[in-house]
Amino acid sequence: MAVNASEPVEQELVLANTNVKLKKAGSGAPLLILHSEMGNADWLKYQQELSKTHTVYMLSHPGCQGSDQPDWIMNMRDLAGWYLQAIEELDITPVDVIGLSFGGWIAAEMAVMSPHSFKKMVLVGAAGVKPEQGEIFDIFGVTPQVFQEKAFFDPSNTPEYQIVCPDELTEELALEWEYARESTCRVSWKPYMYYPGLPNLLSRLKTMETLIIWGSEDAIVPLNSGEIYNRSIKGSKLEIIKQCGHRPEIEKAEEFLKLVTDFL
């Protein structure tokens, strides 16, 4: 099937015994992107650009819109284990991976469980590590709209902000958010958005090239979590994008793309 870079093909398939939705676009070496806690609704500039050089794979996480929620997935270990089986069945391992926010946490857990499954890893504003300074913002205590606004340093100067959080909310997007938040909640409620042992487990990663990208003004996951990721993963590199919030891939798409393209 011909795959157009600017428009992904959506497929329904069974992976790891679960009906899931896959968005696939572009050509070239496979690149797995793990979406954030807000779902897999959009196909934005960063995805379009990356699919010019890679075959981008984005699964809707189990429980998100279009993907079933296996009853047994009750914590991050379950979810990371599910994902490892899913990408093996996709036959794309070892694969480069980008994990965004909550998706970054999934990527990090997958990496420590199965380092050979990834080639290079990019973590972007990743949850999963308890900051020593500050706290991870409680996304479940606010409405999705309030969260979206807080996730950007300057929503009014973010061209794609109206796509990710339109003034006129559609029912489709509201459902996408609700399902994504529910499936995220299921594995991140307590402890909230981190696993205490993860920094220690990350010391297993001795050869995996890792790029950590953080917005300097991230109000969701403190930059300090990025610093802990950076010191826990041997040979990793932390890049901080200035005047940028929790979603560098959207708010500063060009700088983000340059960092990622140079790294991959």
Added chain:
Amino acid sequence: MLIGHFTEQPWQDDTSGLMGTQSTDLGISNSFYNPAVGASLYNRYLDEKLYAEEMGFDAFMLNEHHSTPFCMQGVTNIGAAILARQTKKAKIIILGNVLPIWDDPLWLAEQLSMIDMISYGRLVSGFVRGGGRESFAHNAPPHFNRERFEEAHDFIIKAWTEPGPWRWEGKHYQYRYVNPWARPLQQPHPQIWIPSTVSVETVKWTAEHRYPLVLLATKLEPTRDAFQLYHDTAKENGYKSGTQNLAYLFKVHVDETEEKADEVARKYLSGVSNPFLAGNEGQINPAIMSLPGHTSRTSNRLQAASFGPAGRFGTNRRPYEDQVEDLTIISGTPKTVLPKIRHVLEYLRPGSIFFWDGDGAMTHEDQMRSLRLMGEEVIPAVREMGKELELFSSFEVDPRTGEKIETSTEVAS
């Protein structure tokens, strides 16, 4: 007929600036909390319960909410335990313990058994799922709320009824040694009642278990719809439900004159904000009220009208006059409230009722006058109505079988 008394036990402190405001649910710092005021209020509300029993009430309805001034009782079992010892006759009806926020339901089973024994078998043990507020305030996983409710329920029933020791390896609760050295006096276990605000899932679940259903100050029409759903579900499950399966909480305040009654009943709306008190619900935090997964994707509610046109996500601020008009608030002298109460009884046919009084900004004196007048004139007359209308409580007719219970008629006598 069983006639009970209820108040949310609201925080009242005129110096706090919280009285009569539309404050945000879970948005108030406890820096406003003055323990000296708390000490006095806790004792006031207990005194009122003792007086309610003296005035002839058959039951106390107790509840709990968390981290909010509209209900001071964060631990309903403490109120129940004190009343178990300090009162003699009235049923202690807990509506209810919030099962999903308990990480150790064995401890809850022990507490309830103790209350049942200390009260010599007067406990009614209600269980609830709780709202998002409760999950949020105690960091309980909202996405497993229903599963935890059902598993904790099953576990507690077994802990009460099956001799130990035994193991429990469930999805949400695991024990290697279940053998509580406290068993309920009422055998096989205290009655279980389930309160609801017209959630279809809850009404059906309650009817399937043959437990009495308590509708909490919902409007009359959706309440009747919920009761009908209960009866229909009972029929599907092979039994005939009746008044013994149904209870209703509604606001009733009685006073010496119409003018006084009107003046005091307006205080329902002028205390600290309470999402369950139409007219002063405060600002609901929609994120917390609808935490991810707290309500199942397939669930629905009988009518958004349960709390008025804005439903559960907003505030409708219905004026006092409107609430008097549709009997959401009943106030007056004994003579004028009785026909209104009769209308509620005829329209809904509950076997048990609770008068919600002494709430909002009402003072101790307001409540004591009302309790006295209820005892002198209202309760005897309502009891007669109950007999005439054949409204039997679950202590007179078995809600599981519809058969008359001969031994417990003293409740209504």
